[in-house]
Structure formats: C-alpha cells, structure tokens
Amino acid sequence: MLKKLMRKKTTDIQSLNERIEIVKKRQIPNHIAIIMDGNGRWAKQRKMPRIAGHHEGMKKVRQVTNFANDLEVKVLTLYAFSTENWKRPKIEVDFLMNLPGEFLNTYIPELMEKDIKVEMIGNMDALPAHTRNAIEKAMEITKDNQGLILNFAMNYGSRIELVHVMKELAHEVAEGRIEANSINESVINSKLMTAHLPEPDVLIRTSGEVRLSNFMLWQLAYAEFIFTEVLWPDYNEDCLLQAIEEFQNRDRRFGSLEGDQKG
Numbered sequence: 001m002l003k004k005l006m007r008k009k010t011t012d013i014q015s016l017n018e019r020i021e022i023v024k025k026r027q028i029p030n031h032i033a034i035i036m037d038g039n040g041r042w043a044k045q046r047k048m049p050r051i052a053g054h055h056e057g058m059k060k061v062r063q064v065t066n067f068a069n070d071l072e073v074k075v076l077t078l079y080a081f082s083t084e085n086w087k088r089p090k091i092e093v094d095f096l097m098n099l100p101g102e103f104l105n106t107y108i109p110e111l112m113e114k115d116i117k118v119e120m121i122g123n124m125d126a127l128p129a130h131t132r133n134a135i136e137k138a139m140e141i142t143k144d145n146q147g148l149i150l151n152f153a154m155n156y157g158s159r160i161e162l163v164h165v166m167k168e169l170a171h172e173v174a175e176g177r178i179e180a181n182s183i184n185e186s187v188i189n190s191k192l193m194t195a196h197l198p199e200p201d202v203l204i205r206t207s208g209e210v211r212l213s214n215f216m217l218w219q220l221a222y223a224e225f226i227f228t229e230v231l232w233p234d235y236n237e238d239c240l241l242q243a244i245e246e247f248q249n250r251d252r253r254f255g256s257l258e259g260d261q262k263g
C-alpha cells in the first residue's frame with residue numbers, strides 16, 4: 001500500500017519526460033493491444049452524435065501510435081471494429097468504414113517518416129471496397145518500414161479466427177497433410193492471423209468495461225490486463241505511459257515462482 005502511495009506521489013511530481021526516461025530503462029512491452037472503447041459515451045457526454053466520438057477517437061489513434069513508436073514498442077494492435085459491430089445502425093457502421101480512408105490518407109506521410117508499418121487482422125473480404133482499398137494501400141506503401149507495426153483489428157472476431165484455424169487443420173488432417181497427434185500450440189499459433197507477431201504483453205481496455213468482447217482470446221492467455229475508466233477519445237500519452245508503468249510493476253510469473261514468491 002505504502003509502495004503504491006509513494007509510487008503515485010512520485011508519478012505526480014515527475015514530468016512526463018522524466019517518466020519516459022525511467023520507463024525506457026525498464027522492459028518496454030513488445031506488443032500492446034488496445035480495445036478502444038467509449039467513443040459513443042464521450043460524444044453523449046457532450047450532447048454530440050456518436051460519430052463525433054469516433055472521429056475524435058481516430059485522432060487519438062495517431063497520437064497514441066506516434067507515442068508507442070517513440071517508446072520503441074514493436075507492435076500496437078488496435079481493436080477498431082469487431083465482427084459484432086455490424087449489429088450497429090447502418091449510419092454508424094458506414095461512418096466507421098469511412099474512417100480508415102480518412103485516417104490513413106492523411107497519416108501516410110507521417111507513417112513513412114516515422115518508419116511505421118500498417119497491418120491488419122480480421123476479415124478483409126467483408127469490408128466495403130473503399131475501406132479495403134484504403135487499408136491495402138497503406139499496407140502496400142508501408143510494407144518495408146521497420147519501426148512499429150500498427151496492426152488494426154478490423155472486422156475481427158477471435159472466435160471466427162479460431163473456427164478458421166480448426167477448419168483448416170481438419171482439412172489438413174483429412175487430406176493426410178498433418179497427423180492429428182502432431183497438432184500442438186505452435187501449430188495453432190502458426191495458423192492464426194497473428195502468427196508472425198509476438199503475443200501481446202499488455203491488454204488495455206478503455207471506458208471502464210471489463211470484458212474482452214471477442215478479442216484475441218488465444219493470444220491474450222498470458223497478457224497483463226489493464227482496465228481504465230478513461231474514454232478512448234480522452235486517452236493520451238500520459239495514459240499509455242501509466243499503463244506501461246503499471247505493466248513494469250507487475251510480477252509476470254507465467255506459472256512459475258519468480259519474483260515475490262521465490263524463496
């Protein structure tokens with residue numbers, strides 16, 4: 001408790017830059033995944049339409065991405081649209097489907113300058129052509145960049161991802177391409193849309209909701225979960241820094257007796 005209070009006090013008096021220096025000396029998470037939630041409530045609080053919240057949220061994507069890149073995070077996965085979000089009113093879905101085009105077109109020069117690579121997980125085929133084209137264009141232009149991977153989860157659902165893995169493996173077994181007995185965790189990993197990425201070290205969800213909403217169920221097996229009341233359009237560098245500080249103070253045991261319990 002005292003440790004926690006002291007930490008809070010130190011946090012208050014240190015400037016952002018000093019905190020960044022400290023965080024950089026410790027382990028920076030390789031992969032941060034964020035469920036960007038609360039856009040609608042942010043707008044409602046201001047008596048604005050929900051889409052205004054999504055537009056403001058889009059600006060935060062840029063801000064948080066640039067900051068994660070500065071901190072040398074390797075992968076930032078952002079849950080932008082779930083397979084369940086199609087249930088929303090058409091006008092809202094249409095607005096959300098326009099955001100990648102607006103966002104990526106204006107952000108591409110900065111992505112190039114900062115060496116950031118755009119990727120996507122989710123079912124791209126079911127996206128409207130203009131949305132798909134915008135994402136594909138950004139992926140193509142940034143494909144050789146070596147800095148942060150900015151991975152959008154767009155029309156993504158973890159269960160459907162796992163269903164596809166199971167189907168593919170069932171076909172491979174049926175056709176004699178793989179032995180049922182040789183299916184193991186790494187075989188399953190290799191079939192996921194995240195096969196080439198490190199597992200998320202941290203999962204952040206904004207807006208006070210404490211659930212996964214069908215996000216990376218397999219991949220998050222050992223991630224540190226950080227839930228914050230902050231609504232996504234209010235999220236900023238300080239919030240991400242706080243999350244990383246929290247992560248760095250966690251004792252990740254992975255089932256062993258490292259850290260406090262060792263003895």
Ligand code: IPE
Nearest residue numbers: 036037038039040041080081
């Ligand atoms: C998150 O904000 C953005 C998407 C799910 C696309 P919401 O739109 O879910 O905002 P709330 O939860 O209604 O406040």
Ligand code: IPE
Nearest residue numbers: 035036037079080081082213
């Ligand atoms: C999860 O948020 C999906 C995204 C952030 C893209 P939702 O707002 O759709 O989740 P629920 O409906 O509250 O579970």
Ligand code: MG
Nearest residue numbers: 037038039040
């Ligand atoms: Mg929501």
